[in-house]
Amino acid sequence: MIRIVIAEDQTMLLGAMTALLQLEDDIKIVAQARNGLEALAAIEKHQPDLCILDIELPNMTGLEVAKRIREQEWDCKMMIVTTFARASYLQQAMDLKVEGYLLKDEPIEFLVEAIHKVMNGERVLSPDLAMHLFLKEENPLTEREQEVLRLTKGGKTTEQIATVLYLTNGTVRNYISTAIQKLEVENRHQAIQKAEEKGWI
Structure with missing residues (x-):
């Protein structure tokens, strides 16, 4: 019997997934969670064989839950199931070595x-996500440019970044300007957004 915890914040989808999976002879849903903290508590309590995590969970994202599971070395x-085919999400999931990464519109x-x-x-x-991975673009930003964009995203001013x-x-300012040029955008906010979407910061 495959014991599963499902974490999904949309109640209707959570109920539908649970009902459909319970029809399988060898699958048992041992717990449902509607946010990341509930998911983590349920996984710790039930020690399931598998957890299915929505990526955009409240409190803690599915990726943050996955990271915690890896840190705790739970078996x-x-x-990960998601509506979003974002390269940054996919890269983080791959870095965490999650076993599955599926789009929600799969049958x-x-x-x-x-x-x-x-x-x-x-x-x-x-399959659509596999194509994203296959077509993954090379990161044009240097480590320093990435660092400056990350600090800018965190709300730090040019002066504060210079100090850090x-x-x-x-x-x-030169690093930010170069990053904007490389990313072919118009300002630092667009640079941060594009670098995040690509999984480069």
Whole structure:
């Protein structure tokens, strides 16, 4: 019997997934969670074989839950389900070595098959996501440019970034300007947004 915890904040979808998966002879849903903290508590309590995590959970995202599971070294396989085919999400999931990463518009048969494959030691990606991984762009930003964009995203001013990185204000501005040019955008806010979407910061 495959024991599963499902974490999904949309009540109707959570109920539908649970009902459909319970129809399988070898699957048992041991707990449902509607946010990341509930998911983590349920996984710790039930020690399931597999957890299915929505990526955009309240309190803690599915990726944050996955990271915590890895840190705790719990023997629980993980599948991320998402509406979003974002490269940054996919890259984070790959870095965490999640066993499955599926789009929510896949048919239930695909999910059931994916569960069985994951339990047999395989990794599963939705075909559309696999294409994203295949077409992954090379990051044009240097480490320093990424660092400056991350600090800018965190709300730090040019002066504060200069202090943190032991640089002059002009050098920080140059890094931001170069990043904007490389990313082919018009300002620092667009640069941060694009770099985040691509999984580069």
